Amino acid sequence: MPNFSYAKPVVELFPTVVAQAREAEAAGFDTAFVMDHFYQLPGIGEPDEPMLEAYTALAGLAASTSSIQLSALVTGNTYRNPPMLAKTVTTLDVVSGGRAVLGIGAGWFELEHRQFGYEFGTFTERFERLGEALEIIVPMLRGQRPTFEGKWYRTEGAINEPRVRDDLPVLLGGGGEKKTFGYAARYADHLNIICNASELPRKLDALAQRCEEAGRDRGTLETSFLAFVMIDEDGDRARQLQREFLLSRGVDLSALSAEDRAAATDRQFVGSPDEVAEQIQTRVLDHGVDGIVINLVANGDEPGIVELAGAALRPLVID
Numbered sequence: 001m002p003n004f005s006y007a008k009p010v011v012e013l014f015p016t017v018v019a020q021a022r023e024a025e026a027a028g029f030d031t032a033f034v035m036d037h038f039y040q041l042p043g044i045g046e047p048d049e050p051m052l053e054a055y056t057a058l059a060g061l062a063a064s065t066s067s068i069q070l071s072a073l074v075t076g077n078t079y080r081n082p083p084m085l086a087k088t089v090t091t092l093d094v095v096s097g098g099r100a101v102l103g104i105g106a107g108w109f110e111l112e113h114r115q116f117g118y119e120f121g122t123f124t125e126r127f128e129r130l131g132e133a134l135e136i137i138v139p140m141l142r143g144q145r146p147t148f149e150g151k152w153y154r155t156e157g158a159i160n161e162p163r164v165r166d167d168l169p170v171l172l173g174g175g176g177e178k179k180t181f182g183y184a185a186r187y188a189d190h191l192n193i194i195c196n197a198s199e200l201p202r203k204l205d206a207l208a209q210r211c212e213e214a215g216r217d218r219g220t221l222e223t224s225f226l227a228f229v230m231i232d233e234d235g236d237r238a239r240q241l242q243r244e245f246l247l248s249r250g251v252d253l254s255a256l257s258a259e260d261r262a263a264a265t266d267r268q269f270v271g272s273p274d275e276v277a278e279q280i281q282t283r284v285l286d287h288g289v290d291g292i293v294i295n296l297v298a299n300g301d302e303p304g305i306v307e308l309a310g311a312a313l314r315p316l317v318i319d
Contacts, residue, residue: 001034002041004050006301013050016301017057018064023303025068027310028318031101032061033073033293038112043249044297047111055088062096071101073192073226073293074173078107078118078126082133083158086140090163098164102141103171103192105180106130127179128152134170134187141168173226175199177206185214190222192293196266197283200225204288224291225284228268230298231309235272241298242270273312281316291317 006016021032034057035041040049054072061070070092075085085104093100106126107113113120121129132150139146140160148155172188174180175195184191184207193203204223211218230245232238242265243253251264269279280292292313299305
């Protein structure tokens with residue numbers, strides 16, 4: 001759920017989020033995700049559009065659902081002290097009865113770092129921080145009490161109680177073939193690959209290399225792809241939603257060459273349920289990706305759209 005610009009009063013905002021999560025749960029989705037950002041992202045909207053704090057929202061969803069997993073896609077490591085993040089996601093797991101997933105990444109949106117007063121640092125520094133954080137957080141999720149002295153973080157026998165389990169899943173999100181994929185091979189249960197669909201064969205080859213280097217069986221690391229989906233029973237309406245969304249971001253499909261149009265829509269899957277399912281199958285799953293995370297940025301808040309997407313995509317990933 002990346003978009004909270006619902007053209008409704010603020011008091012109706014979170015009930016709309018709850019309705020989407022419940023609809024996803026009923027439709028058989030594994031997990032409901034929110035973004036961990038303070039401002040709306042430039043590819044979706046303007047910075048001052050509504051954005052909820054991730055873990056507060058997830059706790060509210062925990063009380064409003066019963067079976068669906070709950071996660072940030074993904075937590076910005078730069079926003080939180082690692083032991084505190086381990087405590088936060090573990091508390092979400094307790095509150096939800098064992099339904100939390102730790103989604104985590106290095107962080108990248110400089111504007112919100114600067115305006116909120118968080119140190120942004122260089123690309124290299126952010127990934128150094130993520131690597132150190134994982135050395136602290138993963139043991140804490142497993143019931144260990146790590147003592148760690150790094151360049152960026154330190155702990156001294158950090159305790160993480162209570163826990164309802166020692167196997168809370170860790171999901172890394174990103175597209176970096178060396179650092180992100182390397183950390184996923186070492187620490188994660190799941191990798192959400194963020195890239196253009198046309199890049200997936202290369203990304204999966206790189207992931208296989210990182211797993212080999214880490215001495216890990218590639219088959220033990222689940223993968224998914226983050227897809228922008230515009231879906232409607234009327235495929236023409238879905239395509240109109242796509243045009244309107246891209247126009248809002250300054251992209252006019254009608255003015256682009258075929259090559260530029262393909263590049264602008266490489267992460268998008270648009271049309272009727274059958275059309276979207278066929279696109280997901282051939283452009284993503286046939287390459288060997290295990291599953292899909294869908295971003296219904298244009299109309300996910302409309303009642304019935306999450307259910308429609310679930311009905312279309314569930315048969316592709318469930319035997």
